[in-house]
Amino acid sequence: MAEFEGRQTYFRPEVSPPDGPSPLGRRGYGSCTFCHSSDTVWQHDLNASLCRFRTMFGKGKVWSTSHKVCDRCEHLYNASEYAALARLQTTNPPSYDDELADHLIGLAAFCRADRGPRELEQPDFPPGFEPWEEYTGADFVFGVWPEERRAVVDGVELVASPWPSLDLTAVFRVLWTWAERDKPDEVTATLMIARVAEVLAWPETNALSWLAEQR
Structure with a gap:
C-alpha cells in the first residue's frame, strides 16, 4: 500500500x-x-x-x-x-x-x-442532461448518442438517457456489458463503436431485458 x-x-x-x-x-x-x-x-x-x-x-x-x-x-x-x-x-x-x-x-x-x-457549483444544465465525461472516458460516445438526447451548453457536451426508466449510470452499464460481452482481445475499437451505436438505437424494452440479465 x-x-x-x-x-x-x-x-x-x-x-x-x-x-x-x-x-x-x-x-x-x-x-x-x-x-x-x-x-x-x-x-x-x-x-x-x-x-x-x-x-x-x-x-x-x-x-x-x-x-x-x-x-x-x-x-x-x-x-x-x-x-x-x-x-x-x-x-x-x-x-x-x-x-x-x-x-x-x-x-x-x-x-x-x-x-x-x-x-461543485449549482446545476444549470437542462433537466436530465449531464456531461458524458462524468461516466466514461470513451470520447466517441457523444458522436453516436441519439441526436435528440444530446446537447452542448456553454461548450460542455451533455447527454440524456434514451430510455425514460433508466438513469445514465444504468444506461452506461447496458452499453458496456453489451459492447464488451466477448473476450477483451476480440473487441476492436471499430466493433466497440458499432455496438454502442446499436444499443443506443434499441427500444427501452430491449435495454431493460438485457440489464436484467446482468444482475
Missing part, C-alpha cells in the same frame, strides 16, 4: 489543480464515483496520463478524467480510508473473488492521477 501512503506528500503536490471552475461538475447531477449517491458535492479532475491501471488478472482499465464525490466519501478519501471506499464499490456478495482487491488497485491509480478536489 505504499502508493496510498504517498498520496498526500507526493501525488497531490506533484500535479497542481487547474485554475478556475470546472465546466463539467455541477452539484446535483451525476452520482458519486464511490457509493453512487446522487448527493454529490465535490469534483476531482484526474491527470489523463496517469489514469490507466491493471487489475489483479492484468486487465487494462482507465479512469475517466472527471469524477463527482459525495461529502461522506470525500471525508473517507481525505482520511485515507481506502478500504472503506473499496467496500462501497464492491457488490454484496462480491461478483468475483478479487473484486475488492481490484477496487483498491483502482483507488491507487485514482490517488496518483488526482488533481485535487473542488466544490
Whole structure:
C-alpha cells in the first residue's frame, strides 16, 4: 500500500489543480464515483496520463478524467480510508473473488492521477442532461448518442438517457456489458463503436431485458 501512503506528500503536490471552475461538475447531477449517491458535492479532475491501471488478472482499465464525490466519501478519501471506499464499490456478495482487491488497485491509480478536489457549483444544465465525461472516458460516445438526447451548453457536451426508466449510470452499464460481452482481445475499437451505436438505437424494452440479465 505504499502508493496510498504517498498520496498526500507526493501525488497531490506533484500535479497542481487547474485554475478556475470546472465546466463539467455541477452539484446535483451525476452520482458519486464511490457509493453512487446522487448527493454529490465535490469534483476531482484526474491527470489523463496517469489514469490507466491493471487489475489483479492484468486487465487494462482507465479512469475517466472527471469524477463527482459525495461529502461522506470525500471525508473517507481525505482520511485515507481506502478500504472503506473499496467496500462501497464492491457488490454484496462480491461478483468475483478479487473484486475488492481490484477496487483498491483502482483507488491507487485514482490517488496518483488526482488533481485535487473542488466544490461543485449549482446545476444549470437542462433537466436530465449531464456531461458524458462524468461516466466514461470513451470520447466517441457523444458522436453516436441519439441526436435528440444530446446537447452542448456553454461548450460542455451533455447527454440524456434514451430510455425514460433508466438513469445514465444504468444506461452506461447496458452499453458496456453489451459492447464488451466477448473476450477483451476480440473487441476492436471499430466493433466497440458499432455496438454502442446499436444499443443506443434499441427500444427501452430491449435495454431493460438485457440489464436484467446482468444482475
